Amino acid sequence: QVKLVESGGxxxxxxxxxxxxxxxxxxxxxxxxxxxxxxxxGKEREFVGSITWSGDRTNYVDSVKGRFTISRDNAKxxxxxxxxxxxxxxxxxxxxxAVPHWGSRSRGTVDGYDYWGQGTQVTVSx
Numbered sequence: 001q002v003k004l005v006e007s008g009g010x011x012x013x014x015x016x017x018x019x020x021x022x023x024x025x026x027x028x029x030x031x032x033x034x035x036x037x038x039x040x041x042g043k044e045r046e047f048v049g050s051i052t053w054s055g056d057r058t059n060y061v062d063s064v065k066g067r068f069t070i071s072r073d074n075a076k077x078x079x080x081x082x083x084x085x086x087x088x089x090x091x092x093x094x095x096x097x098a099v100p101h102w103g104s105r106s107r108g109t110v111d112g113y114d115y116w117g118q119g120t121q122v123t124v125s126x
Contacts, residue, residue, distance in 0.1 A: 002026040002115045004096050009120030012086055016124070020081040022096030022117055029077040030054075033101045035113055036070060036081045038092035038122075045095070047108045051079060053101035059108070063089075086124045093119040 008020040022034070035050040049060040051070045058070050067086075072079040079096060097113035099105065105112040 002098070004098060004115055004117035006094060006096050006117045006120040009094060009122045011123045011125065014087055014124055014126050016086050017082070017084040018086065018122060020083070020094055020096075020120060020122070022079045022081075024077045024079070024098060027098065027115070030074040031100055032098040033107055034070075034072060034079040035097040035099070035107060036079075037095045037097060037110065038090075039095070039119075040092040043092075045110050047110075048081070048094070050107045061108075083122070086122075088124045088126045091122060091124050093121050095119045 003025045005023045006020060008018060012018055030053055033050060033053055036048040037045050038048050039045040047061055048064055049058060049070045051058045051072055055072045067084050069082040096117045098115040099113045
Protein backbone atom coordinates (compact mmCIF):
# COMPACT_ATOMS: atom_id res chain seq x y z
CA GLN A 1 0.00 0.00 0.00
CA VAL A 2 1.00 3.63 -0.36
CA LYS A 3 3.01 4.97 2.51
CA LEU A 4 4.34 8.48 3.08
CA VAL A 5 6.69 9.06 5.98
CA GLU A 6 7.76 12.54 7.02
CA SER A 7 10.88 13.25 9.02
CA GLY A 8 13.08 16.14 10.01
CA GLY A 9 10.79 18.07 12.29
CA UNK A 10 11.90 19.50 15.59
CA UNK A 11 12.37 22.56 17.71
CA UNK A 12 14.13 25.55 16.18
CA UNK A 13 14.58 29.17 17.13
CA UNK A 14 12.99 31.92 15.10
CA UNK A 15 15.15 32.76 12.13
CA UNK A 16 16.48 29.22 11.91
CA UNK A 17 16.14 26.56 9.26
CA UNK A 18 14.89 23.01 8.94
CA UNK A 19 14.65 20.46 6.18
CA UNK A 20 11.72 18.12 6.14
CA UNK A 21 11.76 14.94 4.10
CA UNK A 22 8.93 12.74 2.94
CA UNK A 23 9.80 9.23 1.81
CA UNK A 24 7.23 7.53 -0.38
CA UNK A 25 6.69 3.85 -1.03
CA UNK A 26 4.05 1.69 -2.67
CA UNK A 27 3.57 4.02 -5.62
CA UNK A 28 5.31 5.06 -8.81
CA UNK A 29 6.65 8.23 -7.28
CA UNK A 30 7.45 10.01 -10.53
CA UNK A 31 3.77 9.86 -11.52
CA UNK A 32 2.71 11.90 -8.50
CA UNK A 33 2.33 15.56 -7.70
CA UNK A 34 3.49 16.08 -4.13
CA UNK A 35 2.17 18.62 -1.69
CA UNK A 36 3.09 19.92 1.73
CA UNK A 37 0.46 21.03 4.21
CA UNK A 38 0.53 22.13 7.83
CA UNK A 39 -1.89 22.23 10.71
CA UNK A 40 -1.49 24.38 13.77
CA UNK A 41 -3.43 23.66 16.97
CA GLY A 42 -7.05 24.71 16.63
CA LYS A 43 -6.69 25.54 12.97
CA GLU A 44 -7.57 23.82 9.74
CA ARG A 45 -4.95 22.06 7.68
CA GLU A 46 -3.55 24.54 5.20
CA PHE A 47 -1.65 24.27 1.94
CA VAL A 48 2.04 25.15 2.08
CA GLY A 49 3.23 24.25 -1.40
CA SER A 50 3.38 21.66 -4.11
CA ILE A 51 5.71 20.32 -6.77
CA THR A 52 4.88 18.72 -10.09
CA TRP A 53 5.74 15.14 -10.87
CA SER A 54 8.83 16.19 -12.81
CA GLY A 55 9.89 18.86 -10.38
CA ASP A 56 9.77 21.57 -13.00
CA ARG A 57 7.18 23.68 -11.25
CA THR A 58 6.44 24.58 -7.66
CA ASN A 59 3.69 26.58 -6.05
CA TYR A 60 3.60 28.14 -2.59
CA VAL A 61 1.21 29.88 -0.27
CA ASP A 62 2.08 33.57 -0.03
CA SER A 63 3.11 33.35 3.63
CA VAL A 64 6.07 31.08 2.85
CA LYS A 65 7.20 32.40 -0.53
CA GLY A 66 10.87 33.26 -0.47
CA ARG A 67 11.43 31.27 2.73
CA PHE A 68 10.39 27.72 1.86
CA THR A 69 11.53 25.60 -1.07
CA ILE A 70 10.12 22.28 -2.23
CA SER A 71 12.25 19.86 -4.22
CA ARG A 72 12.15 16.19 -5.06
CA ASP A 73 14.44 13.33 -5.93
CA ASN A 74 12.51 10.81 -7.98
CA ALA A 75 15.38 8.34 -7.80
CA LYS A 76 15.03 8.31 -4.02
CA UNK A 77 11.21 8.56 -3.93
CA UNK A 78 11.58 11.55 -1.66
CA UNK A 79 10.24 15.08 -1.56
CA UNK A 80 11.80 17.80 0.56
CA UNK A 81 10.65 20.98 2.22
CA UNK A 82 13.49 23.36 3.01
CA UNK A 83 12.37 25.99 5.47
CA UNK A 84 14.39 29.06 6.33
CA UNK A 85 13.82 32.26 8.27
CA UNK A 86 11.33 30.37 10.34
CA UNK A 87 8.79 32.26 12.39
CA UNK A 88 6.74 31.22 15.43
CA UNK A 89 3.68 31.28 13.15
CA UNK A 90 5.23 28.41 11.19
CA UNK A 91 4.73 26.15 14.21
CA UNK A 92 2.52 23.26 13.11
CA UNK A 93 2.41 19.62 12.22
CA UNK A 94 3.64 19.34 8.65
CA UNK A 95 2.20 16.73 6.31
CA UNK A 96 3.18 15.57 2.88
CA UNK A 97 0.55 14.39 0.43
CA ALA A 98 0.46 12.73 -2.97
CA VAL A 99 -1.88 12.65 -5.92
CA PRO A 100 -1.40 11.29 -9.47
CA HIS A 101 -0.32 14.13 -11.72
CA TRP A 102 -3.26 13.70 -14.06
CA GLY A 103 -6.70 14.93 -13.05
CA SER A 104 -8.25 18.31 -12.45
CA ARG A 105 -8.54 18.64 -8.69
CA SER A 106 -6.92 21.69 -7.20
CA ARG A 107 -3.50 20.92 -5.79
CA GLY A 108 -3.89 23.71 -3.29
CA THR A 109 -6.56 22.03 -1.20
CA VAL A 110 -6.73 19.08 1.14
CA ASP A 111 -9.31 17.45 -1.12
CA GLY A 112 -6.86 17.53 -4.00
CA TYR A 113 -4.73 14.71 -2.61
CA ASP A 114 -5.22 10.98 -2.24
CA TYR A 115 -2.51 9.95 0.17
CA TRP A 116 -1.15 11.49 3.35
CA GLY A 117 1.70 10.97 5.74
CA GLN A 118 1.36 10.94 9.51
CA GLY A 119 2.97 14.33 9.94
CA THR A 120 6.02 15.73 11.70
CA GLN A 121 5.98 18.45 14.34
CA VAL A 122 7.79 21.72 13.72
CA THR A 123 8.02 24.11 16.64
CA VAL A 124 9.55 27.55 16.23
CA SER A 125 10.41 29.36 19.43
CA UNK A 126 10.56 33.12 19.68
